[in-house]
Amino acid sequence: MSVVLALTLAACSGSATPTTVSGGPVTSGDGDGTCEVDQTDGELNLYNWSDYIDPDLIAAFEEEYGVDVVETFYDSNETMLAQIQAGVVYDLIVPSDYMVAIMIEEGLLMELQADALPNLSNLGSEFVGMPYDPDGTYSVAYQWGTTGLGVNLSVVGEDFTPSWSLAFDPEATAAYPGGVSLLNDARETVGAALKYLGYSLNETSEDALQEAADLIAAANVTTFDSDQYPDNLVNGEVSVSHGYSGNFFTAFDETENPDNWAYVIPEEGATLWTDTMAIPADADHPCTAHTFINFLLDAENGAQLTNWTFYASPNEAAEEFIDPEILEDPAIYPDDETFALLEAIEDTGDDEILFTDYFNIARGG
């Protein structure tokens, strides 16, 4: 009897909170799998990177469409993939470029219905067909940016060389109070090491990967962190942090002396990434998910997103609403010279798992 009770709980656990209906155009699913514009079919189970969306945008969506948004967070594409592969059900995820390719290959994504996404036309043309999703059938660009190093200028000095040696050189970094923080992310961190060693981000030869792993293992790393790296930097826990551009700017802005810190793109090269919104194949509320994507594609909402995250927006129509300071900042919207340094992470097929394995070896496991 108790088992039955518990199993019933399991069955009911899909919808933890009741859907509240208030104003806004709301209809429930019409059962044939197609989604209309602005249609919702229950709450939105959003699985996103932490600190990646303005809470006001969530609140605005909840109010306009009368549905709850339940947020869960991850700190790397691989963690997200592990959850999806394990069968945990979400309605909307935010995978990066190469991960989209992997998930399409594995059949984990649902095809998007363009009819439910009228705001798609707001996207900049260069984001409509990307190498990882050539026809744009499975993903919609969300934000793009770079991965580099945040540095404490009072530690590294004003005339430092913008190089990965700031993170990887054990001698140079030995004197840094608190050491270095690297991203807890296989592709990014192994990629950074590969770049420093002169390879491509997508190099899969085991020799090169072993070199990269050795480099990481020898570095003066205090912690591998993909969440707190900006805060640890400005709090003085570490002197150099490996991380994503926008999160650094948000953190610098909140300090009393923002000029004490800087974000640099190392001269050996760095990652240019594009994050996207995608719907898992087994999503329970795909129509709400479509509506949310459309909501974020709106020009003003897209601008609000960038104004909050300090990442670059793929939304061309949003540009007129984005803070001019952000548009003109070369660290956020890189200039041509910087673009030449950037490389995108690509799906390496069967070799993909090597990055994860060598990263774990580097971390001492």
Added chain:
Amino acid sequence: MNEATTPRPLVDRLLAAHGWLVYLFFYAPIIVLTVFSFNDNSRVGVWTEPSLRWYRAMIQNDDVMRAIRNTLIVAAVSTVVSVVLGTAAAISMERYRFRGQRTLDGLLYLPIIIPDVTMAVMMLLFFTQAFGFLEGLTGIRLSLGLGSISLAHIAFNISFVAVVVRARLAGMDPHLTEAAADLYASPWQTFRKVTLPLIMPGVAGGALLALTLSLDDVVVTSFVTGPGSTTLPVYVFGLVRREVSPLINAVSTAMLVASILLVAVSLGFQRRSAPVATTSETDEGDTDGPTAPMAGRVSRVGADAGGV
């Protein structure tokens, strides 16, 4: 019981000094944490002025409130079920003999020994397989959530409850049940009127333990939770790994107060329902929570409490 020899004065004073230092070690972090939860400043460590703002922030935080609600549901369900099943198992093991008892005894002990991580992995794989199997069989798609968490908690709690109740049963005079039978009481009547009242402190202790373990569990829960069914310990764990903030201090202080209140209530309950006639050792009379002979058991049992 012979009394321990008091050490010589110098040694005695050194021991006392050491004792108080240990207490300081135990309590200082907790007290500091609590004090700073009332700090108005959002930068930790820098004391500004007393304020309740973080408690207000906590109550207004939807995620925290939802996590609390989930935690209470899971704790209530798992405690009730595991107390019933665990007590029954204890009586079955302690008072009866049947075939296969030794194997089942081993099975009953395993959840106590098993490391948390292994248990978490086990339950995840089990649910993954079970959901797939059920979906293939009936087409109903279940997913991880409060149900899977409750089922997992019950799985480890049964054993802990059984151990505690068995300790109590072992100290109980078996002749009393015989006497009841001689007086024509049926087994059920004997249970209700003789056994149950006598083992009630054990049952209460087991319930307290099950509740504590459920409220403390991090690893197992995080492996079998689904979106929206996060419990408070898992939620706090996620926060705590990432940062240190006064909001966490406030939530932590609330959790501390809750656990202390829980123990106080349980102790009060145990004292009031202390049995009249048992043949237990005299040191069982010291009912300050887990008594000395139980201390060993319960401390092993509490070892898993933190989801270590």
Added chain:
Amino acid sequence: MVMADLEARAERAASRRGFLIGLPAYVYLILFFAIPLLIVAVYSFATRTSTGATALSDWNLDAWARVFSAAPARVFVRSFLLAAATTVLCLVFSYPFAYWIATRSPKVRSLLLVLVMIPFWSNFLVRTYAMKFLLGSEGPLSIISQLLGGEPVRLLFTVWAVLIGLVYGYMPFMILPLYAALERMDWSLVEAARDLYAGGWDAFRKVTLPLSMPGVVAGSVLVFIPALGAYVVPAILGGGSPPYLGDYIVLQFLTARNWPFGSALSVSVMLIMLIATIFYFRRGGRTL
């Protein structure tokens, strides 16, 4: 003859009743514990695909081979040393403490015990966080050390922080069995030793210590086993790097996506604990 027959039947009835009373619990444990355990064992022989998914086919021993390879060995050794250090430190600090409590008057003892119980029953996660809060480089300890002219405290994310956190978390589990053993001891033997002109230290070394050994063993096992598989404390205070056993296993399921290997590791850890516990029982541990 009839009596014997009736008695036999009554016994069988009682036996059946006993079995039935416990049946719900036994069924539950078989379904939700024994079977999951079997599933993990089975998974340890499965194949991990190139994308990290698990295929329940092509059964092999790859995962187990890996368990005995160099990298996991490093993790095992690291965790083992940490657990050993934790146990030793707990023992060193807990023994005098338990001795002190055991040698107070009964009323004082009760009070002192309650004061130990309170942290013991408090939420483990919260206590660990309290340590993190205290040890941060912006935390209270750091502020004090800076006020005193020193450096900010840089303990977080080091192995020392993890060690402190483990000792902080597990000391009560060492104190309680030690106290139990000391309290139950026959102190008249100590008095006898004193009467025979043994000095305080000698009396302790030759009488008290050996007699309290069961408590020492019990406490050590109660600390060592969970410290070996610790996950929460290293994650919060150690930053996850280098990985210890608990974190290493979780890693296999979260990011490394190597479920067969993670399963093999889980089974290995459980076997180690099982052996340690059996060892404890063989050495005369009475209660668990």
